[in-house]
Amino acid sequence: MMKWSTSLRMMLCTVLATSMIAVGLGTDRVEVAEAASDHYKFDFGAGAVTNGYTGVSASTAYTAARGYGFNTPANMKNVSASGSGVASDAVQFLKFGTKSDNTFNVDLPNGLYEVKVTLGNTARASVAAEGVYQIMNMTGNGATDQFQIPVTDGQLNLLVTEGKAGTAFTLSALEIRKLSNQPVTNRTIYIGGDSTVCNYYPLASSVQGGWGQLLPSYVNNTTFQVRNMATSGQIARGFRDDGQMEAILKYIKPGDYFILQLGINDTNAKNNTTEAQFKEIMRDMVRLAKNKGATVILSTPQGRATDFNSSNVHQAENRWYNASTRALAQEEGVTLVDLNKLSSAYFTSIGPAATLALYMNGDSLHPNRQGASQLARIVAADLKRQGLNGF
Known part of the structure; x- marks a missing residue:
């Protein structure tokens, strides 16, 4: 033809x-x-x-x-x-x-x-x-x-x-x-993570959501675009070695942000990743992005909807290798969004029933669209509080 x-x-x-x-x-x-x-x-x-x-x-x-x-x-x-x-x-x-x-x-x-x-x-x-x-x-x-x-x-x-x-x-x-005419991307917020962070489709109406999918609603879109490279089931080693980090490193530049949140799946025994290994793989990605001149931000994952004690206080600090993520941020001198603690404070303020309503039905780990939006709001507010622009 x-x-x-x-x-x-x-x-x-x-x-x-x-x-x-x-x-x-x-x-x-x-x-x-x-x-x-x-x-x-x-x-x-x-x-x-x-x-x-x-x-x-x-x-x-x-x-x-x-x-x-x-x-x-x-x-x-x-x-x-x-x-x-x-x-x-x-x-x-x-x-x-x-x-x-x-x-x-x-x-x-x-x-x-x-x-x-x-x-x-x-x-x-x-x-x-x-x-x-x-x-x-x-x-x-x-x-x-x-x-x-x-x-x-x-x-x-x-x-x-x-x-x-x-x-x-x-x-x-x-x-x-x-x-x-200039072959340079606009300032970009790159995001790495797992199923609590990734995109779900249709983007504008999905029932399930990751907070990276909803973050653009809390970003100044005249300043930044958001590129969410998170995927369901991801671990630190997989993100670094299987193509996602490669894609980010191809384009990331001074003025860009790289937000990295992993650990949930790394703690699963089937993924054969010790906490020490997790920390060093995360450190490698932090340094790779820093070497490109980008601002690196580490985030800890939120807990489960059911992480309430008998006093109705939500607490999940010891989950998901969080201690290593917190320590790594301090050791490498990068910004930390302690979403784990911040979200727990929010969940405590609204109570167990309202918290459960922010998660998928029958699922205490994965947020629904409304829950993802609240997590994105918390992330953006904390970055703004710490002096990062664009939120």
Whole structure:
């Protein structure tokens, strides 16, 4: 199937002085020539193309003349999806991994871009670009999210990759918008953590929440963007060694914050991590981020909803290797948000019943959306109290 090149699309727009020109290419696929070279919209799959988008099927190979396409289309597959519009079909990545060459490539002028992804049908999948993770563990059919990325080599290379083994890794739509000619991310708050911190989808309406997901509500968004790299079940060793810390270190810079909260899963015997090992792995990540010029913040995890004594005082200081996190913050001279103690004080003030209502039903560990919002509020308030700006 013939595709119009990016340069031809732009030439047509200039000559005709229109904001958008749709050019029919058969009965089921439509190419769109867009007026603005800083805004690109792709609709993936074999079905009809949504108005305003450029259609891309699994067989669309990248060529320099076209300016976009799959690097190895033999490793792609057209699949259906259960959404509507751009989410009614998708492509599936049959080969994946952050270092995979099975990417969707788009030629772009160097600069800073905002990339919005819409997945197809998938249980859990992550998004990678430029060889590192960008979004962790998007869940549910038709999930959407976005991220900032600097392009420095004239091309974006993106794929959907493993979030959970055995599930399909699919992509329904991609929207790319240029933010700046300077290929540098805005000031960023990077977050590392586990299931009490991570994102749940849909981001705006999920029943369960992690406090990292809700933190943007308490951040000055003209100053900072928030990049939550936390994932369910994560331990310190896994965060450092399995790609999440790598992604942060690729982009983190002076003026950025790195908030790290782990320990809950590290204390589980199956993860074979002693408290001494946990502390040294955390120390390694603290120093790596400090060496990039970032402000590092350690946080202790909140306790369980049921950690009340007979006097209805909530207390969980000795959980989750908290003592080592507190000691490490002092030893390395970094900011500590003692969320464990701060949340216990809050839970004590509202009482056991109201505290339980901030957690998932039948689950004393994981906060619901309301609980995550309260934890995010506490984190932001404590950082503001300690003199950090942006909250």
